[in-house]
Amino acid sequence: MSIITSTLGFPRIGPRRELKATLENYWSGKSTAATLLDDARALRAAAWARQHAAGITHIPSNDFSLYDHILDTSTMVGAIPGLYGWSGGAVSLDSYFAMARGTRGRIGGDLPAMEMTKWFDTNYHFMVPEFARDQTFSLSSTKPVDEFLEAKGLGYHTRPVVVGPVTYLLLGKSRDAGLDPLSLLPGLLPVYAEVLRRLAAAGADWVQIDEPALVLDLDEETRQAFRTAYAALAQAAPGIKLLLTTYFGGLGDNLDTALGLPVAGLHLDLTRAPGEIERVIAKAPADLVLSLGLIDGRNVWRADLPALLDRIEPLVARRGADRLILAPSCSLLHAPVDLRQESGLDPDLQSWLAFAAQKVEELTILGRALNEGRGAVAAALDESARAAAARKTSPKIHDPSVRARMIAATPEMSRRQAPFAARRTLQHQRLALPSFPTTTIGSFPQTQEVRKARAANAKGSMSDASYAAYLRQETAAAVHWQEEIGLDVLVHGEFERNDMVQYFGEQLSGYAFTKHGWVQSYGSRYVRPPVIYGDVSRPHPMSVEWSAYAQSLTARPMKGMLTGPVTMLQWSFVRNDQPRADTCRQIALALRDEVVDLEKAGIRIIQVDEPAFREGLPLRKAAWPAYLGWAAECFRLAVSGVRDDTQIHTHMCYSEFNDIIAAIGTMDADVISIETARSKMELLQAFTAYHYPNEIGPGVYDIHAPRLPSVEEMTDLLAKAELTLAAGQIWVNPDCGLKTRTWEEVRPALANMVEAAKRIRAAIR
Ligand code: GLN
Numbered sequence: 001m002s003i004i005t006s007t008l009g010f011p012r013i014g015p016r017r018e019l020k021a022t023l024e025n026y027w028s029g030k031s032t033a034a035t036l037l038d039d040a041r042a043l044r045a046a047a048w049a050r051q052h053a054a055g056i057t058h059i060p061s062n063d064f065s066l067y068d069h070i071l072d073t074s075t076m077v078g079a080i081p082g083l084y085g086w087s088g089g090a091v092s093l094d095s096y097f098a099m100a101r102g103t104r105g106r107i108g109g110d111l112p113a114m115e116m117t118k119w120f121d122t123n124y125h126f127m128v129p130e131f132a133r134d135q136t137f138s139l140s141s142t143k144p145v146d147e148f149l150e151a152k153g154l155g156y157h158t159r160p161v162v163v164g165p166v167t168y169l170l171l172g173k174s175r176d177a178g179l180d181p182l183s184l185l186p187g188l189l190p191v192y193a194e195v196l197r198r199l200a201a202a203g204a205d206w207v208q209i210d211e212p213a214l215v216l217d218l219d220e221e222t223r224q225a226f227r228t229a230y231a232a233l234a235q236a237a238p239g240i241k242l243l244l245t246t247y248f249g250g251l252g253d254n255l256d257t258a259l260g261l262p263v264a265g266l267h268l269d270l271t272r273a274p275g276e277i278e279r280v281i282a283k284a285p286a287d288l289v290l291s292l293g294l295i296d297g298r299n300v301w302r303a304d305l306p307a308l309l310d311r312i313e314p315l316v317a318r319r320g321a322d323r324l325i326l327a328p329s330c331s332l333l334h335a336p337v338d339l340r341q342e343s344g345l346d347p348d349l350q351s352w353l354a355f356a357a358q359k360v361e362e363l364t365i366l367g368r369a370l371n372e373g374r375g376a377v378a379a380a381l382d383e384s385a386r387a388a389a390a391r392k393t394s395p396k397i398h399d400p401s402v403r404a405r406m407i408a409a410t411p412e413m414s415r416r417q418a419p420f421a422a423r424r425t426l427q428h429q430r431l432a433l434p435s436f437p438t439t440t441i442g443s444f445p446q447t448q449e450v451r452k453a454r455a456a457n458a459k460g461s462m463s464d465a466s467y468a469a470y471l472r473q474e475t476a477a478a479v480h481w482q483e484e485i486g487l488d489v490l491v492h493g494e495f496e497r498n499d500m501v502q503y504f505g506e507q508l509s510g511y512a513f514t515k516h517g518w519v520q521s522y523g524s525r526y527v528r529p530p531v532i533y534g535d536v537s538r539p540h541p542m543s544v545e546w547s548a549y550a551q552s553l554t555a556r557p558m559k560g561m562l563t564g565p566v567t568m569l570q571w572s573f574v575r576n577d578q579p580r581a582d583t584c585r586q587i588a589l590a591l592r593d594e595v596v597d598l599e600k601a602g603i604r605i606i607q608v609d610e611p612a613f614r615e616g617l618p619l620r621k622a623a624w625p626a627y628l629g630w631a632a633e634c635f636r637l638a639v640s641g642v643r644d645d646t647q648i649h650t651h652m653c654y655s656e657f658n659d660i661i662a663a664i665g666t667m668d669a670d671v672i673s674i675e676t677a678r679s680k681m682e683l684l685q686a687f688t689a690y691h692y693p694n695e696i697g698p699g700v701y702d703i704h705a706p707r708l709p710s711v712e713e714m715t716d717l718l719a720k721a722e723l724t725l726a727a728g729q730i731w732v733n734p735d736c737g738l739k740t741r742t743w744e745e746v747r748p749a750l751a752n753m754v755e756a757a758k759r760i761r762a763a764i765r
């Protein structure tokens with residue numbers, strides 16, 4: 001019996017972002033639904049063909065989605081919120097996209113999109129299911145069956161993928177207070193049962209049922225829901241072999257629950273929880289098939305295949321090849337598509353990487369080594385081992401001076417000299433700002449013109465000198481305009497930046513950028529995360545020239561503007577050969593040099609943005625303190641090289657601070673700006689309950705909406721903030737940067753904001 005190789009899902013976007021193009025053509029009316037569906041079919045066929053050609057035994061189907069697989073699941077079970085006007089039957093393409101994107105400005109009304117949130121600890125966003133008290137479910141899309149049959153028609157026997165019922169409900173939110181989504185399970189199970197029966201009738205044998213919720217902290221009620229659900233599903237379709245699929249972590253204390261479920265197979269993420277296999281083998285029923293998630297689906301690194309074989313071979317000896325499946329840790333959705341498209345990467349770096357297509361090949365090499373003996377794939381194994389060995393010692397990765405500096409970092413380096421109260425006095429003397437000082441978060445509109453100039457410069461049709469002159473002119477105009485409307489602390493506008501991580505990453509050693517390394521963030525929005533492959537250092541100042549130039553134009557304080565170490569880490573593919581905390585520390589040290597240089601250049605206020613601080617939180621609460629500890633320490637390491645009268649700001653634009661407020665306290669930034677306008681200051685509650693001692697800028701201008709906030713409403717928001725914070729503690733600013741807005745929106749909004757600050761000052765006095 002030979003060992004099965006599998007993948008749990010392949011990227012949907014196409015090697016050249018074909019899905020994005022066809023979706024956007026359809027949305028803009030340039031192409032028809034038939035074209036879109038044809039293109040989608042071609043993308044699926046290509047993904048199947050590729051995996052088949054590589055030699056994968058269990059090829060997934062229904063891993064494709066036009067927008068999002070959770071939205072597909074809501075569509076499958078008929079959980080369509082009332083406002084989309086659906087009255088049973090098949091869900092139309094336009095209703096599907098209405099839920100995904102809303103219908104603002106398009107024919108057929110003004111419907112909002114459904115809410116979106118991050119898929120576990122990834123940067124993939126799903127559409128949050130919405131349930132009502134009288135929620136019913138009915139089979140409203142047969143996509144899993146259709147795509148199974150589509151593959152069958154092409155000659156591929158696939159393993160359909162569905163999101164499991166318990167994870168699906170847990171990810172949802174309830175529109176009615178007091179409604180526990182899990183209570184809807186009995187109504188949901190018959191739909192899943194029907195899907196499994198239809199898959200069996202269509203000829204499916206294995207079905208992959210994804211329950212990543214099993215890696216979370218679960219209460220007894222949820223564990224019971226798993227037992228109820230799988231008892232029902234096992235009965236519904238006895239011909240189907242369910243592969244219960246978990247990823248993004250270990251089962252930990254849910255292991256017994258998982259092993260007690262009547263399923264044919266269990267998939268484990270052995271990259272996140274390498275040790276778990278021992279516990280599983282010790283306890284698992286003898287006939288349970290174990291799917292070993294050994295190839296990391298969350299990163300871009302090539303595996304050391306001989307080392308993996310050393311781990312797998314004893315397992316095969318103990319359990320038998322027919323009880324094991326080789327797999328990636330999770331769906332390859334989170335990896336870029338194909339490394340072969342890259343040109344221009346350093347050849348050594350290229351030899352250390354593997355994207356989705358390469359990970360598929362790695363799996364089949366492992367499979368052949370086990371089935372036919374290592375000799376059958378000797379060359380491939382050698383090459384893999386050689387790359388791994390080279391990576392361990394390459395001077396392109398290992399910079400002894402960075403390592404030495406990291407080791408020499410003392411605890412004092414992560415602490416400001418004086419405590420906040422003393423710093424505050426010094427800063428207030430030096431800056432002489434009014435109460436309720438006004439400022440913005442950093443970026444000003446990235447107009448068509450700015451982007452055109454950048455593109456022209458990248459293409460070579462605009463010289464560096466004229467591009468720089470153009471940026472200087474934009475910056476100067478922004479500075480003068482800020483003075484004119486009376487802002488107190490100015491920004492240079494970030495016109496020179498393409499992206500807040502890329503801009504700095506491109507100037508740091510240890511970072512690389514791909515040309516085609518796109519991964520889906522949501523719907524048709526893809527990102528191309530930088531790759532942190534080596535020790536990080538700063539060969540030269542990065543932002544000092546721009547900040548100093550902007551400061552030279554005004555007597556008012558000009559804020560220096562940097563992206564923080566945690567965000568630089570979080571929004572990149574991170575090297576896997578050292579702890580994330582170490583990589584973060586290296587970035588922090590590089591940024592520390594920049595912070596000190598900004599101070600030397602006469603910058604009195606430096607903002608270090610950490611919008612990704614919260615999303616780094618591990619999935620399990622037990623791991624939170626360690627993460628929050630090193631994350632806050634890295635921030636302090638980056639900013640604590642300055643004098644006490646230099647004011648450090650940070651910025652975080654999201655809404656849930658309750659979980660991390662104590663850690664934010666330990667970051668000890670002199671000022672933090674946060675997003676509170678959208679929630680009408682409700683989010684401030686975490687700060688007031690915690691008695692946050694430092695200064696805070698609660699956002700008063702919701703920059704996500706195109707509407708103009710009035711003086712009155714912003715004054716009211718400030719008055720509201722003043723009820724719970726001390727007047728001397730409050731700054732006046734928007735929720736976030738303004739790069740996505742137009743000048744026509746920004747000008748009157750900021751003028752109103754300055755006026756609101758004046759009114760509140762007068763009222764308080
Ligand atoms: N300084 C950045 C800006 O204004 C912050 C962006 C962010 O918080 N995501 O654009």
Ligand code: ZN
Pocket residue numbers: 441611651652653735736737
């Ligand atoms: Zn922000």
